[in-house]
Amino acid sequence: MSRKKLSIAFVYDGNLKPSEGVPSYILSLGSYYEMLGHRVHYLVSQSVIRSENIYSLSKTVSLPFNGNNVETPLLANKKKITKLIEQIRPDIMHLQMPYSPLMAGRVIKVAAKLNIPIFGTFHIFPESKHVIVGAKILNLLNFRTKKCITRVISVSSAAAKFADSAFNISSEVIPCPIDLKKLSQATPLTNYQGDKLNIVFMGRLVERKGCEYFIRAVGQLNKSDQTKIRVLIGGGGPLESHLIRLTGQLGLKNIITFLGYIEENSKPNFLRTADIAVFPSLGGESFGIMVVEAMGSGAGVVLGGNNEGYRGVLNENPELLFEPRNTVRLADMLARLVNDKNKRNELHDYEQKLVRQFDISIVGSKLLDEYYKLI
Numbered sequence: 349m350s351r352k353k354l355s356i357a358f359v360y361d362g363n364l365k366p367s368e369g370v371p372s373y374i375l376s377l378g379s380y381y382e383m384l385g386h387r388v389h390y391l392v393s394q395s396v397i398r399s400e401n402i403y404s405l406s407k408t409v410s411l412p413f414n415g416n417n418v419e420t421p422l423l424a425n426k427k428k429i430t431k432l433i434e435q436i437r438p439d440i441m442h443l444q445m446p447y448s449p450l451m452a453g454r455v456i457k458v459a460a461k462l463n464i465p466i467f468g469t470f471h472i473f474p475e476s477k478h479v480i481v482g483a484k485i486l487n488l489l490n491f492r493t494k495k496c497i498t499r500v501i502s503v504s505s506a507a508a509k510f511a512d513s514a515f516n517i518s519s520e521v522i523p524c525p526i527d528l529k530k531l532s533q534a535t536p537l538t539n540y541q542g543d544k545l546n547i548v549f550m551g552r553l554v555e556r557k558g559c560e561y562f563i564r565a566v567g568q569l570n571k572s573d574q575t576k577i578r579v580l581i582g583g584g585g586p587l588e589s590h591l592i593r594l595t596g597q598l599g600l601k602n603i604i605t606f607l608g609y610i611e612e613n614s615k616p617n618f619l620r621t622a623d624i625a626v627f628p629s630l631g632g633e634s635f636g637i638m639v640v641e642a643m644g645s646g647a648g649v650v651l652g653g654n655n656e657g658y659r660g661v662l663n664e665n666p667e668l669l670f671e672p673r674n675t676v677r678l679a680d681m682l683a684r685l686v687n688d689k690n691k692r693n694e695l696h697d698y699e700q701k702l703v704r705q706f707d708i709s710i711v712g713s714k715l716l717d718e719y720y721k722l723i
Contacts, residue, residue: 351720356381357389357438359455361448363408363419364395367612369524369637370444370471373503376525377442380712389436391429393421393451403432406451421451430458440719443468443497446486446515453493460496465722468500470511470519473656475556475632483514498722501715506656507634522718523661524635525711528703531644534616544578545686548622548647550610551629551638553585558628558653558672560591565678567598573683579603582610582618619645623692624685626651628672633657643703649685649695663702667695 358374365371378388390399393406405428408419433455441459443452445468459466474480487494494515502508502519511517540546547566551557559581566579581591581604588606595604610618619625625647627639636658642650652658654669662668670678685692704710 353385353387354381354440354719354723355387355389355436355438356440356442356719357391357433357436358442358444359391359447359452360444361393361421361452364390364392364397364402366397369635372637373469373471373524374442374444376527376708377712377715380525380527380708381716384716389438391432391455393419393424405429405432405455421448424451424454426454426458429454433458433462433464437462438464439723440464441466442715442719445470445500445511445517446472446483447490448486449489449493453490456493456496460493465499466497467718467722468497469522470500470502470507470515470517471634473504473506473510473632473634474514479632480514483510487515499718501718503635504657504660506660509656510634522714523706523711524637524640525708526637526640526644526703526706528644528707528709531616531641532646534620534645536621537617540578540580540621545576545623546578546580546621547624547626547682548580548582548619549626549628550582550615550618550642551627553581553583553587553591555587556630556632557583557585558630559583560587560594561672561675561678562626562628563591563594563598563600563604565675565682566603567600568675568679569683569686573686574600574603576686577603578605580605580607580618580621582607582615584609615641616645619647622650623648624651624682625649626678626682627653627658628670628678629653629655629658630672631655636661640703640706643699644706646700649692650699651681662699665698668699 382388390402393408394404395402406421406424408421410419500517500519501522502511503524508519511519619642625642633655634657639652639661652662653672
C-alpha cells in the first residue's frame with residue numbers, strides 16, 4: 349500500500365551553505381525527498397541559496413565553536429514563525445541539533461502547539477572542554493523545548509555519546525547520506541595525470557584539520573618516494589600562508605601544490621584525482637562527511653585521522669587510520685601505499701563496499717520510515 353506524500357520542514361539555526369556539513373545533510377535529504385514527490389521546506393536563520401521553499405527567520409552572528417566559526421542566530425520573530433508554520437502546515441519537523449533557543453527553540457514551541465511531530469538529528473562531537481561546558485549550558489536553556497522533541501537520532505556513535513552525556517538524550521545512529529550515483533560520475537582532473545601518484549588533502553586550513561602534520565609526514569618520506577608523488581592541497585584558511593612557508597622550509601615546493609578553495613561542484617572530481625586521500629583531523633569530528641564523499645567519488649585509498657568520527661566511518665580499520673601527530677608513522681603508511689599497488693587496490697575495493705551503506709537511497713529511506721512512525 350502506497351503511503352501519502354509528506355510535507356517536511358527542515359529546521360536549522362545556521363546559514364544554509366551547501367559547502368558545510370549540516371546544510372549539506374538537509375539539502376541532500378531534501379533533494380531526495382522532492383524526487384520522491386514529497387514537499388520540502390527549509391526553515392533557517394539565513395541562506396546563501398534563494399528558493400521559494402527556503403525561509404530566512406533571523407539574522408546571525410559568527411562565533412567560534414568546536415574549532416570552527418559557527419553562525420548563531422539572533423532572536424527570531426515569533427509572529428513571523430507562527431504565520432509561516434500555519435501557512436506551510438508541515439506533517440513533520442526535522443530539527444538539526446543542538447539548537448539555539450533564539451530561533452529553532454521558538455520554532456519548536458509553535459510546532460508543539462500545532463501538534464506537529466518533531467524529529468531531531470544530533471550532529472556534533474566536542475573538540476574541547478569549552479564545547480562540553482557550552483553544550484551543558486545550552487541544555488539548560490532548552491530544557492522545556494527539548495521535551496517537545498518526539499524522536500532523536502545521531503549521525504554517529506560519537507555524536508550519540510555526546511548527546512547522551514551533555515543533553516541526556518538517547519539516540520539511535522543513522523549516518524549522514526551521500527548521493528553515491530552522482531559522486532560515482534566524478535572524473536579525475538586532467539591537469540594532474542601522468543606517471544606520479546596523487547596524494548590529496550582537502551579541508552579548511554586550520555589547526556584542527558591537521559594539514560601541517562600531513563605536510564611534515566610528506567617531508568619525512570625518503571627522496572626516492574618523494575619523486576613518485578604529487579601532493580595536492582585543496583582548501584583555504586588562516587594557516588595557508590604558514591603552511592606554504594613550511595612547504596618551502598622542508599624543500600617540498602616541487603612536490604606540494606596549494607590549489608586554494610575548491611568549488612562545491614568541483615570537489616568530487618578533485619577527490620577522484622586522488623590515488624591516496626589523507627584527512628588528518630585531530631578531533632572534533634562527529635562523522636566525517638568528507639571521508640565518505642572521497643570514498644564515494646572513487647578516490648584510490650582514503651586514510652583518516654584516528655578520531656571518534658572517522659573511526660566509525662572507516663569501520664575502525666587500522667590500515668586506514670593513523671595518529672595525525674605521529675608523522676613518522678604516517679610517512680610509513682604513505683610509503684607503503686606508494687610502493688604497493690596491490691595493497692592500494694585491496695583497500696580501494698574494501699572502501700567501495702564500505703561506502704554503500706551511506707547512499708542516500710538507504711539512509712533517506714530509513715529516515716522516511718522514521719517520519720511515518722511519528723505522524
